[in-house]
Amino acid sequence: MHFIVKLFPEITIKSAPVRKRFTRQLQNNLRSLLKPLDATVKVIRDWEKIDVVSENDDEQVIAKAKDILSCTPGVAFFYEVTAFTYEDMHDIYEKTASIWLDALEGKTFCVRVKRSGDQEFSSIDVEKYVGGGLNQHSKALGVKLKGADVTVKMEIKNQNLYVVREQIAGLGGFPLGTQDPVLSLISGGFDSTVASYLTIKRGLRTHFCFFSLGGRDHEIGCKEVAYYLWHKFGASHQVRFVTVPFEEVVGEILTKVSDANMGVILKRMMLRAATKVAEHQGIQALVTGEAVAQVSSQTLTNLSIIDRVTDTLVMRPLVTMDKGDIIDISRQIGAEEFAANMPEYCGVISRKPTTRAKIDKVESEEQGFDFNILEQAIEKAKVEPIQQVMAVADGDLEVDEFTYLPTDAVLIDIRHPDEIEAAPLQLGVSAETLEIPFYALLKQADELPKRQYLLYCDQGVMSKMHASHLLNGGVGNFGVYRKPSKT
Numbered sequence: 001m002h003f004i005v006k007l008f009p010e011i012t013i014k015s016a017p018v019r020k021r022f023t024r025q026l027q028n029n030l031r032s033l034l035k036p037l038d039a040t041v042k043v044i045r046d047w048e049k050i051d052v053v054s055e056n057d058d059e060q061v062i063a064k065a066k067d068i069l070s071c072t073p074g075v076a077f078f079y080e081v082t083a084f085t086y087e088d089m090h091d092i093y094e095k096t097a098s099i100w101l102d103a104l105e106g107k108t109f110c111v112r113v114k115r116s117g118d119q120e121f122s123s124i125d126v127e128k129y130v131g132g133g134l135n136q137h138s139k140a141l142g143v144k145l146k147g148a149d150v151t152v153k154m155e156i157k158n159q160n161l162y163v164v165r166e167q168i169a170g171l172g173g174f175p176l177g178t179q180d181p182v183l184s185l186i187s188g189g190f191d192s193t194v195a196s197y198l199t200i201k202r203g204l205r206t207h208f209c210f211f212s213l214g215g216r217d218h219e220i221g222c223k224e225v226a227y228y229l230w231h232k233f234g235a236s237h238q239v240r241f242v243t244v245p246f247e248e249v250v251g252e253i254l255t256k257v258s259d260a261n262m263g264v265i266l267k268r269m270m271l272r273a274a275t276k277v278a279e280h281q282g283i284q285a286l287v288t289g290e291a292v293a294q295v296s297s298q299t300l301t302n303l304s305i306i307d308r309v310t311d312t313l314v315m316r317p318l319v320t321m322d323k324g325d326i327i328d329i330s331r332q333i334g335a336e337e338f339a340a341n342m343p344e345y346c347g348v349i350s351r352k353p354t355t356r357a358k359i360d361k362v363e364s365e366e367q368g369f370d371f372n373i374l375e376q377a378i379e380k381a382k383v384e385p386i387q388q389v390m391a392v393a394d395g396d397l398e399v400d401e402f403t404y405l406p407t408d409a410v411l412i413d414i415r416h417p418d419e420i421e422a423a424p425l426q427l428g429v430s431a432e433t434l435e436i437p438f439y440a441l442l443k444q445a446d447e448l449p450k451r452q453y454l455l456y457c458d459q460g461v462m463s464k465m466h467a468s469h470l471l472n473g474g475v476g477n478f479g480v481y482r483k484p485s486k487t
């Protein structure tokens, strides 16, 4: 496989040393993401682009590599190419035709060439020669310079010819690691998920902070979405997931604070706690999913009262975005279903929340609040590397694991639909199977007919955590299926 990765344009307008630093960071990120997939892969950087090259032509490896390249911040787009050396212009035509001739049948096309080096011909000469040849020898409908169905692209560098087979869009943004880290307050809904995605995409290493308001299902759902975002868009860097037990803080608010100010005071408590967590982790900015006027606590008056409790920078990437646009992004990044399936949790729900809180009133109500409870919550915060958040919790019951399918057992593939599409499960034996993505499982488990179910996912971690969680809740007919090892 061979990919030519093009840099996000905002990188290319930086000064030379900054451009070099950002490109080197992207090279390192791609290397660390691609090496586990293919140990022989070479990631080579020059001023204009990054080449990803390997002898490996396995279809699944190529599909996964494309997935990685399209989800890595800093990549504008990339070409999948076939590389040749060439003798002369006719040889360029022959090599291009070997890839494109049949694919042009019934289509209009044009040829576009980017050339560097000391050749006897210009880019336009090649476009004319190759275009003419393809037009004559293929069953194309003809050449069309504007609005053609197909653009046949190639790059010529000295004696090397790269014929583009496919152009694939990248994520844009800056390579992770080029900016300082942030702590994203994630609650698993559309907003904080999209806000976290946007900070990752902009090159900010995004750690997560979750306030547990009661309900393990909500905690699991939130960890799943954070893990998903990290794994898909930010796995070149290690991040942490911090869980702050906020049940008692909520209890104190419910007993000490007036209904109207509960929402604003809860957010002030969250920001106070997040500020301490961030300080402790050496992080200098917080991120939330708030957008002006979306809910009552998000008026300018209330947001400014919320912000007064901290000197730490609070970033709100969605502040002026419409909900529909936020949901569209969440759909594009494969996270819409997470939010839609996020278990209900019992938070602070005011009947008549104020949209214009008064700072004097808020501060006087907070005087009755026992701040030891907040301090204790911060002390009890649990910091985990994101890779471990899906592990079974201490004290959870052990579930049965199988490397074969018992008669009458039903296998449930709980992987994300994108993963199932990229690598359909091949069992080698006939078995009854269902596809229920992990984020929908807790909701649907209750409705399934009583049978023995075995959960399957790639690493066996998510499936084990879910089966164990169900078992702890008294649902014992779920186990784990692992593919037998090949040795």
Ligand SMILES: Nc1ncnc2c1ncn2[C@@H]1O[C@H](COP(=O)(O)OP(=O)(O)OP(=O)(O)O)[C@@H](O)[C@H]1O
Pocket: 184, 185, 186, 187, 188, 189, 190, 191, 192, 193, 209, 210, 211, 212, 213, 270, 287, 288, 289, 290, 294, 295, 297
């Ligand atoms: N339990 C929580 N843990 C961590 N952060 C939270 C929590 N609840 C709220 N937040 C943060 O506060 C922001 C505003 O929360 P709020 O519940 O008012 O709005 P929201 O738009 O429903 O949030 P979301 O869609 O992200 O769940 C969230 O986007 C998130 O950043």
